Amino acid sequence: MTTVHDSVDEAVAGIEDGSTVLVGGFGMAGMPVDLIDALIRQGATDLTVVSNNAGNGDTGLAALLAEGRVRKMVCSFPRQADSWVFDGLYRAGRIELEVVPQGNLAERMRAAGAGIGAFFCPTGVGTPLAEGKETREIDGRTYVLEYPLRADVALVKAHVADRMGNLVYRKTARNFGPVMATAATTTIVQVQQVVEPGGLDPEAVVTPGIYVDRVAVVPDRSGATS
Amino acid sequence: MTVTVREHTDRGPLSRDEIAARIARDIPRGAYVNLGIGQPTLVADHLGPDSGIVLHTENGMLGMGPVAVGDQVDPDLTNAGKIPVVELPGAAYFHHADSFAMMRGGHLDVCVLGAFQVSAGGDLANWHTGAPDAIPAVGGAMDLAIGAKQVVVMMTLLAKDGTPKLVRDCTYPLTGVGCVDRLYTDLAVFELGPGGAAVTETFGISYDELAARLDVPLRPGA
Numbered sequence: 123m124t125t126v127h128d129s130v131d132e133a134v135a136g137i138e139d140g141s142t143v144l145v146g147g148f149g150m151a152g153m154p155v156d157l158i159d160a161l162i163r164q165g166a167t168d169l170t171v172v173s174n175n176a177g178n179g180d181t182g183l184a185a186l187l188a189e190g191r192v193r194k195m196v197c198s199f200p201r202q203a204d205s206w207v208f209d210g211l212y213r214a215g216r217i218e219l220e221v222v223p224q225g226n227l228a229e230r231m232r233a234a235g236a237g238i239g240a241f242f243c244p245t246g247v248g249t250p251l252a253e254g255k256e257t258r259e260i261d262g263r264t265y266v267l268e269y270p271l272r273a274d275v276a277l278v279k280a281h282v283a284d285r286m287g288n289l290v291y292r293k294t295a296r297n298f299g300p301v302m303a304t305a306a307t308t309t310i311v312q313v314q315q316v317v318e319p320g321g322l323d324p325e326a327v328v329t330p331g332i333y334v335d336r337v338a339v340v341p342d343r344s345g346a347t348s
Numbered sequence: 349m350t351v352t353v354r355e356h357t358d359r360g361p362l363s364r365d366e367i368a369a370r371i372a373r374d375i376p377r378g379a380y381v382n383l384g385i386g387q388p389t390l391v392a393d394h395l396g397p398d399s400g401i402v403l404h405t406e407n408g409m410l411g412m413g414p415v416a417v418g419d420q421v422d423p424d425l426t427n428a429g430k431i432p433v434v435e436l437p438g439a440a441y442f443h444h445a446d447s448f449a450m451m452r453g454g455h456l457d458v459c460v461l462g463a464f465q466v467s468a469g470g471d472l473a474n475w476h477t478g479a480p481d482a483i484p485a486v487g488g489a490m491d492l493a494i495g496a497k498q499v500v501v502m503m504t505l506l507a508k509d510g511t512p513k514l515v516r517d518c519t520y521p522l523t524g525v526g527c528v529d530r531l532y533t534d535l536a537v538f539e540l541g542p543g544g545a546a547v548t549e550t551f552g553i554s555y556d557e558l559a560a561r562l563d564v565p566l567r568p569g570a
Binding site: 152178198208209226229246247248249291292 | 405406407408409422423424425426430435441442443444445447448449451452476481482483484485486487488489490491494495521522523524525
């Protein structure tokens with residue numbers, strides 16, 4: 123059952139040290155900044171964070187990294203023009219990095235959420251990222267065996283939720299949110315607005331509420347509405 | 349049948365913009381296309397409005413429009429390089445697992461990627477220099493390289509120090525094996541495959557001069 127919270131601090135309560143945390147977003151689009159800020163205040167540490175990037179600028183995921191709370195990053199694209207926080211930690215040997223091709227990152231979480239034990243994927247065959255992994259030839263093509271990526275917690279930003287936990291997203295801020303919501307034991311979502319059941323068109327729901335545990339309302343401050 | 353190379357020796361090498369225009373000219377009408385971050389994004393400037401070509405961006409959109417300006421900028425709507433863009437009529441949004449299923453599932457007609465090195469057999473190296481102090485970052489490059497029906501690379505033929513980037517075997521870590529179909533450079537256009545590199549067109553250099561600059565077996569091809 124989904125619970126709705128007025129405060130992000132209440133929504134992130136109970137995240138334990140050593141947790142694996144999925145963090146939505148592609149760059150800053152879809153980044154659940156307010157939930158991350160609440161996680162910083164909450165204090166959990168020694169985290170493994172799974173996210174497409176390894177933080178941008180000094181806010182959101184970058185702020186969590188700067189606090190020294192992340193033991194390991196699992197991501198596809200850590201190095202960017204504004205990833206100075208991660209870059210510094212990595213070069214100082216203060217954070218582990220697992221680089222995963224972006225599609226494998228998404229599909230491994232999808233598999234975790236869908237009860238798939240493992241899957242054969244053509245991505246990365248013959249590259250360093252497939253070294254040591256089991257391969258199989260199927261109909262003349264070589265595939266690499268990839269395992270699900272499941273987590274204790276997912277932090278996701280959506281646009282609007284209803285009280286059932288059904289979610290709709292906004293434009294490319296959707297990105298990893300719907301997949302991450304399925305792959306964690308506890309899925310925590312920040313939205314701009316919560317509406318009563320019936321307030322969302324059931325045909326337009328992207329993430330059904332069965333995947334969502336906690337919703338926190340964070341009114342938008344950026345000016346991007348509609 | 350005589351195979352001929354279209355040699356354009358009456359002009360200089362292609363500029364970056366001219367390479368992009370040359371690539372755009374060869375993309376079929378109505379194709380679904382992904383343009384990699386960096387130089388390949390220039391190709392979008394040369395796609396005619398009536399081409400029917402639909403741009404895919406890995407972060408979950410078909411029907412991507414040009415870079416957003418002024419009031420159009422919306423932090424929730426960016427391209428794969430995290431640059432704000434606009435949506436075109438008929439656009440669609442989807443999540444990341446769907447976006448990459450489109451690639452792997454062979455639904456994208458063309459992708460255009462940059463490269464550090466490409467081998468004559470079509471191996472691609474474009475994600476990591478392998479330098480000890482480099483932070484590896486792969487993004488969607490490996491998924492695109494093996495997924496799109498046609499993989500096109502856009503790059504300068506020679507590195508800044510003059511060494512060819514079309515090689516017998518890549519020395520940088522690979523992104524994909526035997527995946528590049530066509531290579532567009534400032535000096536020539538190549539078809540790549542198990543049979544090696546075929547030159548279809550040259551710019552500011554003759555076929556013989558080109559062959560002398562490269563350490564790969566070449567054949568003329570059209």
